[in-house]
Structures are given as C-alpha cells and as structure tokens.
Amino acid sequence: MKKLLLVFALFTSIIHAQEDNTTELDLITDTSSAEAFIKANKSKGNKLITFNEEKHKSVLATDLFKLPFGGKTTTENNFEKTTYKVVEKNTVTHYRLSYILLDSQQMEASKTKAYRERIIASYHNGSPFDFLAKKYSVADNATRGGDTGWFTKDNVSLFFDVDVIENNHTEHEIxxxxxxxxxxxxxxxxxxxxxxxxEIKVLKIVEQKN
Incomplete structure (x- = not known):
C-alpha cells in the first residue's frame, strides 16, 4: 500500500511539474518574454533562434515554418526533451548582389577608376563576373565570386561602406x-x-531527463 501511495505521489508531482512548465511556456508570447525566460532559466540549450525560409531547409526548419504563431513542437531522446515555440513570424525584404571591391590604397584613385573600367569592359566582352571577382576583388567574399547571399537592410554594412539598396537598378544591371x-x-x-x-523566431527549451 505504501509503495502504491509513493508511486501515486511521484506521478502526481510529475504531472504538476509538467503543468507548471506548460503554463510558463504559454505565458511566452513574444521575443521579449522569450529572452526573459532564457535569462531566468540559464541553460546551454535554451536559446532564441532565427530561421530564414531561404537559408534553412532542414526537416526541423520546414516543420517549424508550418506552425502558427505561438505554435509548439517537441522532440525527445533518451537524455533530454526539447521544445520549440514560435514567438515571432515576419516577412522581411532581402537583397542579393555580387560585387567587386577595389581599394585605392594600392594605387591612385584615378588609376583605380581606370582599372575598374577595364574590368567592366572584360565583363561586357564575355568574362564571367564571378571569375572577375575572384581575380580582382579585395573583399572577403571574392572566393565566392563576389556573391553576398541574401541579406537584409540591417546587414548592408557587412558588405558595403555605401548604400546599395536605395538604388533602383534592373536585374542583371552592372x-x-x-x-x-x-x-x-x-x-x-x-x-x-x-x-x-x-523568417521566424523560435524559443528552444531543453530539459534534461532524470
């Protein structure tokens, strides 16, 4: 009888713990409350993750994009339980360009501009832009043929020291x-x-199993 009562008490405590956790999770409705939760529940696994539909193609990311705002999903293994909750859903304008950067510190500005015109002429004469970028650009992405990948307005400075997104240019224009x-x-x-x-922002919560 005592064993039965002990098992019942243990089962009840587990149920209450799960209910408390569910209630706490339900109170998280945006990125601010998600960040507050992470701060109050410090764990290596707890984090706020941004998923981009263009960049993230994993099975998990695909499933998360199918969830509504506030939607949750859980995965488990022998050691831990991981819960994901969508706390923000947005559609963000992204830009993608390729570029060649020339640095006039290596030569006079007038010579740099003349050098640039010769590179553009090579492009118009049939040289692929990615080939020219790999050959002439001093930018970090030269090895990728000058491709920026998709970026947002907030990330322009990662590539350019000038404004590139307010210019109205047609596709494939140089x-x-x-x-x-x-x-x-x-x-x-x-x-x-x-x-x-x-894009979605997802709160990831990792709970260790006893």
Missing part, C-alpha cells in the same frame, strides 16, 4: 559605387531583385 573618403570603389552586379522572405 553599375559602380564609390566611397571617396575611404578610397573604396565598387563594381556591383544586380543579380537578383529584392525578395520577401519569411
């Missing part, structure tokens, strides 16, 4: 931009038109 103050000269290929891409 143009130049200058930052005279810093001596930076760009050749930009408008490889893609702006694109609306879905």
């Amino acid at each position: 143009y130049t931009l200058d930052n005279e103050e810093k001596g930076l000269y760009y050749i930009v290929l408008n490889t893609h038109q702006p694109k609306e891409i879905k």
Whole structure:
C-alpha cells in the first residue's frame, strides 16, 4: 500500500511539474518574454533562434515554418526533451548582389577608376563576373565570386561602406559605387531583385531527463 501511495505521489508531482512548465511556456508570447525566460532559466540549450525560409531547409526548419504563431513542437531522446515555440513570424525584404571591391590604397584613385573600367569592359566582352571577382576583388567574399547571399537592410554594412539598396537598378544591371573618403570603389552586379522572405523566431527549451 505504501509503495502504491509513493508511486501515486511521484506521478502526481510529475504531472504538476509538467503543468507548471506548460503554463510558463504559454505565458511566452513574444521575443521579449522569450529572452526573459532564457535569462531566468540559464541553460546551454535554451536559446532564441532565427530561421530564414531561404537559408534553412532542414526537416526541423520546414516543420517549424508550418506552425502558427505561438505554435509548439517537441522532440525527445533518451537524455533530454526539447521544445520549440514560435514567438515571432515576419516577412522581411532581402537583397542579393555580387560585387567587386577595389581599394585605392594600392594605387591612385584615378588609376583605380581606370582599372575598374577595364574590368567592366572584360565583363561586357564575355568574362564571367564571378571569375572577375575572384581575380580582382579585395573583399572577403571574392572566393565566392563576389556573391553576398541574401541579406537584409540591417546587414548592408557587412558588405558595403555605401548604400546599395536605395538604388533602383534592373536585374542583371552592372553599375559602380564609390566611397571617396575611404578610397573604396565598387563594381556591383544586380543579380537578383529584392525578395520577401519569411523568417521566424523560435524559443528552444531543453530539459534534461532524470
């Protein structure tokens, strides 16, 4: 009888713990409350993750994008239980370009501009832009053929020291931009038109199993 009561008490405590956790999770309705939860429940596994529909193609990401705002899903293994909750859903304008960066610190500005015109002429004469970027660009993404990948307005500074997203250029148009103050000269290929891409922010909660 005592064993039966002990088992019942243990089962009841587990149920209450699960209910408390569910209630706490239900109170998380946005990124602010998610960040507050992470701060109050410090764990290596607890984090706020941004998923981009264009970049993230895993089975998990695909399933998360199917969830509504506030939707939850759980995965388990022998050691831990992981819960994901969608706390924000947005559609964000993204941009994608390819560019060649020339640095006039290596030569006079006038010579750099003349050098740039010769590179553009090579492009118009049939040289692939990615080949020219790998050969001439001093930017970090030169090895990728100058491709920026998809980026948002907030991330322009990762690639450019000039404004590139307010310029209205047609797809596949090539143009130049200058930052005279810093001596930076760009050749930009408008490889893609702006694109609306879905993003979600997901709270990940990891609970260890006893």
